[in-house]
Amino acid sequence: MKQRNYLVMLLIISILFVGLLAACNAPASPTTQPPKGEAPAAQPTEKPPAAPKPAEKPFAGTELTLASMTDQYVTAFKYLIPKFEEETGIKVTLDELGYVDLYQKLTADFVAHTGNYDLMTMDIVWSGEYAQNKYTLPLDDLMARDKDQLQMDDIMPVAWTLGEWDGKHWAYPLAGYANVLNYRKDVLSEAGLEPPKTQEQLHEYAKKLTKPDEDFYGIALLGAKGPAVAQDYMVWVQQYGSSILDADGNVAINTPKNVEILKAFGDLFQYAPPGATDYWWDQRETAFRSGKVAMMEGWSIARAGYENPEISSVVGKVAIALAPVAEGVEPKYGFGGWGIGINADSKNAEAAWEFIKWLSSPEIQKEWIRHDGAPIRRSTLEDPDLNQEYPWFPILLEAFDKGDGDYRPRIPQYSIIQDALGTTVNAYLVGEMGAQEALDQAQAQVEETMK
């Protein structure tokens, strides 16, 4: 009897071990996974071109794979890629991925050197990390070689932060976003208000416009634990003229100034919908599009969508203004967006570069904008036709001119800062921690994790 019990116990424990492994070893799996992509990546070079190469189509028959974030501009990729294929004979496969999936799939691809993706969209904040680990190809040699075709002077200076790091270009500018203030024209004019010019006014107006009984609120904010609340807090840090890194580039999160800013940021949540401490980007958008709030700061790329009756119930009622900064702070505007990089392990780097050159050319840029892309060139932002279609372009141009692409530190350890702030700022908002305590803990966590 005893022996039987012992055997049963042993059996159950061994089943338990096996069962647990699936969860426990998930973090280690990328190293143990076989390099799954090797075969497909090698295919294009071995495959003979389908048709004899015409002289003007030197890369005909090459196959590229592009990993793209599922942002608005993916529509533009879908529209433009067939044109590119027709013009050059290069085949481009588009792989659409959500933010977290994209980051993790790319990391797995880079670390295992599988070269699955030739081209990838790269978030501005990944610049330092990608440069440090040499994930993408530095484009400087190619840019120097083809500088006559590129019209680089025309690209907005701030747009280069979409991939530049330590003097080299690890991605080419693809889509520039400015942080702007979206507001409801009808609501503000009814209350006799002009769009706020300063953060102090923003607070005042948000308070004035909040009517909880009518389920209407002053401002929509990002409060959800994780990247959302971390990034929104960093926007406010920038708007109050402070920063996450000190002058020497060291992480300085818990400065007295940043604590004050956190309190101001937290105050604003009184005038946001009650669920705002749980808002991710899409819920914030929903709040604004459904007409629940009067104001919202956000990326400029979403602007065109407010005029689309299929996804917006505030058509014709929205305007944008420059994002307000605190009184006495020199106006600078948060800048973000995406670059496009070439995998350092890609076997088709030249063809991939061909795609980047084609996409960033002034003529194609106009098409890019018209199909939900975002601008990078001055000529695009100043184009008379486009200004007719998108009357808010002058505001964008000014925001780009005074754009600050570094308000979220693009250093290799960015994800650590974002995770620490993402937890502690959210904890402050829901009352789990005090402001000083929250930032102290974020600082300590970053220092500890960076070791």
Next chain:
Amino acid sequence: MRPKSNRSLLFVEKHYLLLLAPLLIFVAAIAIYPLFFSFYISFFKYRLTDPNQTRTFLGIAHYILAIHDKTVITAIRNTLVFVAGTVVIELLLGLGLALLFAGEGRWMRALRSWLIIPMALPSLVVGLVWKSLYNVDFGVIPYYFKQFGITMGRGPLGEIKWAMPSVILIDIWQWTPLVMIIFLAGLKSLPHDPYEAARVDGANRWQSFWHITLPLLKPSILIVLLLRTMQGFKVFDIIYATTSGGPGTATTVLNFHIYTVGMVFFKMGYAAALANILLIIVAALAILYIIVLERQQI
């Protein structure tokens, strides 16, 4: 006589080994090797994204760090609350449902198969659906509460004291049917004789449940406890889809923290150490369950 039977035994054993070999190799490659690798790597400082892939030997430093890591302590506490909440409620509810639906009528069968649906859904989808149901500004649940004059503040997932119960409720909704099925199977295999004897002796239904059904169901209870405890400790997808461990750290369970360390910071050594701690906790609890329940049986 003896040599012959020995030889045939040997032959049979060899045969077994041959037939088992594919499975053994599979288990070794998929389960045993990663287990030992994770123990091995937990002694090293190893950042997955490091271009040089350097591994610095640290000894048990990661385990010592874990004991002093505030987030880890919080995560372990949250995990225990989650496991206790889900296992106890699912056990009671599952048993109740099993007794309720033990009949064999046509309706009973139909209802039973309907109840199993939540189990068939991917947890990530379940999490996302519940997240939108819970949303205080656009969701269905707070909307109806508001109709009855109850406001939910920042919403079930947004308030520190409500986030964990809300997440536990999702798990209960999804996994109680599994518990019910296990108990149904247990109930179906019970012998009839003790009940008849009890009836002859004048026991009422409650007495026969308490003194016959429950003791006889002990193997099923053990299975449920083991299964749900293990899965409770492993919970990740529901948390990932609903709260990301928030608000603050209110629903940060250990497995979610391991994910952050491993897949956001890419600190593989520390992540492996934490995973091993999780493994040890679960193994210890499992042994405890078995000892306690087996001892009562004897």
